[in-house]
Amino acid sequence: MRKIFAKNLLDAASCGDTGVLDKIEPEPVAKEQKFPKNCSAEGSAFATLNLIRSFLGMVRDRVSANGLLAALPQADWARMRNDFEETHLARHTTLIEPGQRISIIHFPENCIVSTVAVMEQGGSVEMATTGCEGIVEVGAIIGSDTALSKYVVQVPGDALTIEYQTFKKWDREIPAFHKMLQKYMQAHVVHILQSVACNAAHTIERRAARWLLMAQDRSHGDSFLLTQEYFAEMLGVSRPVVSTIARAFQKAGLIKYARGKITIANRAALEEKACECYRVIKQVYDFHAIDC
Numbered sequence: 503m504r505k506i507f508a509k510n511l512l513d514a515a516s517c518g519d520t521g522v523l524d525k526i527e528p529e530p531v532a533k534e535q536k537f538p539k540n541c542s543a544e545g546s547a548f549a550t551l552n553l554i555r556s557f558l559g560m561v562r563d564r565v566s567a568n569g570l571l572a573a574l575p576q577a578d579w580a581r582m583r584n585d586f587e588e589t590h591l592a593r594h595t596t597l598i599e600p601g602q603r604i605s606i607i608h609f610p611e612n613c614i615v616s617t618v619a620v621m622e623q624g625g626s627v628e629m630a631t632t633g634c635e636g637i638v639e640v641g642a643i644i645g646s647d648t649a650l651s652k653y654v655v656q657v658p659g660d661a662l663t664i665e666y667q668t669f670k671k672w673d674r675e676i677p678a679f680h681k682m683l684q685k686y687m688q689a690h691v692v693h694i695l696q697s698v699a700c701n702a703a704h705t706i707e708r709r710a711a712r713w714l715l716m717a718q719d720r721s722h723g724d725s726f727l728l729t730q731e732y733f734a735e736m737l738g739v740s741r742p743v744v745s746t747i748a749r750a751f752q753k754a755g756l757i758k759y760a761r762g763k764i765t766i767a768n769r770a771a772l773e774e775k776a777c778e779c780y781r782v783i784k785q786v787y788d789f790h791a792i793d794c
């Protein structure tokens with residue numbers, strides 16, 4: 503890997519200063535972590551470590567926590583890895599706007615990025631969620647050199663990035679990489695189509711449960727940072743509606759919510775609460791052997 507940009511490190515150092523979170527205590531997580539989690543105390547320690555690495559010119563030697571890259575044959579990854587850079591994505595960063603020329607491709611490792619549709623009156627709603635199973639922007643896979651949609655970081659965390667032209671070169675030259683991207687695209691299209699049906703057919707409560715499960719799957723842990731304001735925006739509802747749902751989920755023991763941090767407390771019960779779309783979307787990614 504090449505050195506980390508100082509800007510990214512500054513983002514990492516400042517991403518907790520949103521006014522929502524005063525201090526977040528690290529908690530043990532149930533899942534194995536390949537990579538330190540999002541913008542918590544662990545994330546700050548990780549950013550500091552990377553800063554030291556950067557100044558010392560150290561090269562990281564690891565398998566990516568992004569599922570697409572981790573699944574590549576070792577020899578292929580060895581050819582590509584020096585073209586990737588490590589970055590930290592701060593919460594609410596807009597990665598790209600519709601129609602904007604694509605210059606960088608992001609491979610999330612433990613952050614979560616929403617594909618959002620922005621309406622004329624200013625509201626927006628999420629169409630898809632991308633984490634460690636995928637890439638941003640997916641239009642690059644089908645040859646588009648401009649963004650098809652708007653992408654916003656909802657849960658801060660880390661990603662690997664590669665320049666668009668270099669991404670295209672490896673897509674042409676490494677069959678396993680090309681095949682992996684095509685499989686991901688197929689699954690992602692089903693994901694978007696199911697989300698369209700979900701937004702029209704299922705209750706806010708069930709959609710909220712689905713989103714929380716997907717966020718947990720993609721963040722390598724039981725806890726992640728999420729403001730109610732942006733959770734409401736993703737679901738296309740008002741903040742009071744989300745507050746009511748969050749209180750009900752917390753009262754039922756499904757989640758814990760404090761100072762912008764959500765912890766999944768009872769996953770089995772949350773799965774019962776979620777709509778069928780969670781299972782449908784997960785199955786299609788599983789079918790294509792795409793996972794974090």
Ligand SMILES: [Zn+2]
Binds near residue numbers: 699704777
């Ligand atoms: Zn649904």
